[in-house]
Amino acid sequence: MSRAKQLAGIKALEQANAHLTSNDPAFSAIIAHAGQCPIGVSTDRDDPFASLVTCVVSQQLSTTAASTISARLITHAGGKLRPDVLLNSNPEQLRAVGLSGAKVRTIQGLAGAIEQGNLDLDGLAERGDDEELMAALTSLWGIGTWTVHMFMIFTLGRRDVWPAGDLGVRKGWNMLHGAQGDPGMAGFDVVADALSPYRSVAAWYCWRELERR
DSSP states (O other): OOHHHHHHHHHHHHHHHHHHHHHOGGGHHHHHHHOOOOTTTOSSOOOHHHHHHHHHHHTTSOHHHHHHHHHHHHHHTTSSOOHHHHHTSOHHHHHHTTOOHHHHHHHHHHHHHHHTTSOOHHHHHHHOOHHHHHHHHHTSTTOOHHHHHHHHHHTSOOSOOOOTTOHHHHHHHHHHTTOOSOOOSTTGGGTTGGGTTOHHHHHHHHHHHHHHO
């Protein structure tokens, strides 16, 4: 990402904060506390395949556990997560780094789809069509909506993704609005519609609210 694009990203996030506080003043305090959201501002984009693999690793794990297993997997792969290396790894070797059998199947299925030319992950990432990307990735075994949402937000830097399936986002939303616990999935996919086109930013502040309690 060029310096000009980085500055444009920072300006967009300033606009995002103004939009959030105008449409939902409950965000004002956490924005002041947490500072600027980094989504889409980074000068470097992670390798899409490696990043998506780490999203799969992170499914239903704590951040610490996911980081530990991801580090072991990178070491196993020789320092870089590549489709050919993971596809040709013995499943037991992958299990040995801490992956479940289901995650081994998912990661090798993803690697196989890329190696066999059935999935153009780089092309999908560049085109910027969320629906196309979601359909292509969720057609693979073991990759669901949550995983694709995390990939869109943290790897591709897309600012209008609403990860309603994330428990932390739901709890953080409740805390911001004076409630506790999980509000549940029913209707939660639309509660932030007024915050579009900056729903990823809203989600990021929901996570920050959860962390500070």
